Amino acid sequence: MSTGAMSAQARTLSELLDAPDSARPALVVAEDGSTLTYGQLAGRVELLAGLLAAAGVRRGDRVAVVLPNGPEFVQFLLAITLLGAAAAPLNPAYTHGEFVFYLTDIAPRLVLIPASRPAAIVSAAAECSASLLLAEASDDGPPGLFLTGKEVSSPASYQQAGAADDVAVVLHTSGTTSRPKQVPLRQRNMMASAVTIAGHYRLGADDVSFCVMPLFHVHGMVASTLAALCGGGAVVVPRRFTPQRFWRQAREHGATWLSAGPTLHQMILDAGSGSLESLRFARSCSSALSPALLERAEAAYGVPMLEAYGMTEASHQMASNPLPPAARIPGSVGVPTGTQIGIAAPGGALLPEGQAGEVVIRGPGVMSGYVANPAATAEAFYGDWFRTGDLGVLRGGYLYLAGRLKEMILRGGENIAPAEIEQVLMSHPAVRDAVCFGVSDEKYGELVGAAVTLQDAAGPKELISYCREHLAAYKVPSAIHVLDQIPRTATGKVQRRMVAAVVAEQAG
Secondary structure (H helix, E strand, O other): OOOOOOOOOOOOHHHHHOOOOOOOEEEEEOOOOOEEEHHHHHHHHHHHHHHHHHOOOOOOOEEEEOOOOOHHHHHHHHHHHHOOOEEEEOOOOOOHHHHHHHHHHHOOOEEEEEOOOOHHHHHHHHHOOOOEEEEEOOOOOOOEEEEOOEEOOOOOOOOOOOOOOOEEEEEEEOOOOOOOEEEEEEHHHHHHHHHHHHHHOOOOOOOEEEEOOOOOOHHHHHHHHHHHHHOOOEEEEOOOOOHHHHHHHHHHOOOOEEEEOHHHHHHHHHOOOOOOOOOOEEEEOOOOOOHHHHHHHHHHHOOOEEEEEEEHHHOEEEEEOOOOOOOOOOOOOEEEOOOEEEEEOOOOOEOOOOOOEEEEEEOOOOOOOOOOOHHHHHHHEEOOEEEEEEEEEEEOOEEEEEEEOOOOEEEOOEEEOHHHHHHHHHOOOOEEEEEEEEEEEOOOEEEEEEEEEEOOOOOHHHHHHHHHHHOOHHHOOOEEEEOOOOOEOOOOOEOHHHHHHHHHHHHO
16 A cells, blocks of 8 residues: 555544644545545544534435535535445436435435535435535635525534544445345445555545546445545546547546546546546446557556445455556456455355356445344345355466356446336336346447237337436436237246347347
């Protein structure tokens, strides 16, 4: 680990603010270059924690965070966890119905939203009787907070700062046969992952991360942001990332590394290229990186492209290709990083290197279990080994993935549960049955495909429009095919691969 990186004993997120040099830049706004030093960030986080306490947030509470990317998101995340409460970040692009589900599931003390009061979350909060806390960005101080129309201006005292075992973040992950499950990541889980990432990539005080991933996603939150702060470096946070602006902004702020899913990397490369002399490596995670894109990225960025492997339940990174002079291998997600990785046969017996099976993991970043879902937790573990649901093999210490045992659709780094889309389709009065599956796509890795049987007249365009009303844009099927019958087993389980094959045959 580099000199600037935090020790492996770090356990709480508040330790991120204990920088040796409080005058060093911590957060930089990409658009205007405004900067918060570590000292200023620590001061704002402490003040915001007091204001949140004055608004009624206590240790163990949950605060739903529906904010766009920007320095405010990071400040609130650290302030919430400083109180020993848990942040529950939600995608601002969710529809009213999706927000209702998540707010009902999370039961937050408060819902933190922008002062612009986005309609979908405001109406959902009203339906769920959830209290709104409005954050108004400020150019020369911490964000202003307004609760029930009144500004929260006097900070309250609060108990001792959040502890290692306090849940820091509640995220959701989706299975193929159920609605999203709650993943509680403790402060020690997230810090273990962040410290590991900082060490693996030798992040130091002179490094500058350019955050292109959404901060509500574990990738952007832990890798692009918390790991960078662990190293004592700076994070460039665009308020609104666009690939067209990346090259200029990265040059202006001296970015030394960036991490993104393959889809975003492809969009950045499609937007042009240019000299980035400060860059020392690029990282790809969240979905499979094709060898062709790896080669193209290395040519355009002019630095090594390191593919990594992470998931929400592990507080993000589990494996990664290493920096030179060690080998980075196209088609492999690299070597284990701070996490033990095994390959298991059905039933949990570990297999020797070279044999394919289910990838299982254990380590300090791995969650202890899903919230209030003992059945899902029991199914997710072989003893203390977490089952990733991915098929893989270890060769020479490097992990190679060969597909997913779980039938998740992975579109541009976003995990999509087929069951969620099927439920929406089947709520349409014309649809009798529905099945969703992944369709290979060069740009996004996979797109959402769907097949339906009908009990009344309806066309694919009408059904796609219906989905747009009830789902975030990335979940909407790119194509819907009408079939006479959807193949199922005798027990009623859908045969997704057979459906995909039938659709492909008809299309051909």
